[in-house]
Amino acid sequence: MSAQKTNLVLIGMAGAGKSTVGPLLARMLSYDFVDVDELIEADQQQSLQELVDRYGPEWFRLLEERIILGLDVQHHVIATGGSAVYGAAGMSHLQRKGMVVFLDVPLAILEGRVDDVASRGLARQQGQSFADLWAERQPLYSRYADIRIECTAMSLVEIGTAIVERITESPQ
Numbered sequence: 001m002s003a004q005k006t007n008l009v010l011i012g013m014a015g016a017g018k019s020t021v022g023p024l025l026a027r028m029l030s031y032d033f034v035d036v037d038e039l040i041e042a043d044q045q046q047s048l049q050e051l052v053d054r055y056g057p058e059w060f061r062l063l064e065e066r067i068i069l070g071l072d073v074q075h076h077v078i079a080t081g082g083s084a085v086y087g088a089a090g091m092s093h094l095q096r097k098g099m100v101v102f103l104d105v106p107l108a109i110l111e112g113r114v115d116d117v118a119s120r121g122l123a124r125q126q127g128q129s130f131a132d133l134w135a136e137r138q139p140l141y142s143r144y145a146d147i148r149i150e151c152t153a154m155s156l157v158e159i160g161t162a163i164v165e166r167i168t169e170s171p172q
Contacts, residue, residue: 011080013105017151034037060123064084069089095144102148
């Protein structure tokens, strides 16, 4: 990674493993770890679901982007919320500060991992299915990703190792 891009930013759907792979990856790289969802909950003193229910998905996405724009860290693995890709300014900020890694997991696997969509804190429109949300976000994840990791049949350690291998070979 370059001198300007000292962070590693994980993007992907809820259930992709950002908050699980992130701490492991941080240990592998001797980086610190930060989870944007946790920063949002600490900032607002409410759960993600409470915030989405109370204020709606658009408001939540603006809050998420504000939190992301306030991140000024180096040598961190950053796990974003799944909806971070809706905020162009926030994603540009993350791209300037780090390499963006898309943890790509097929819909069928995600649906098996995300049991209760209604309580997951997903910033989605009323009546929007998880499958619709996945289809809407896939092009956004691809747009912002420097690296895409297909995580289908990989363990956490294999995902972390694949990311480390890709960032060390990448000229960015």
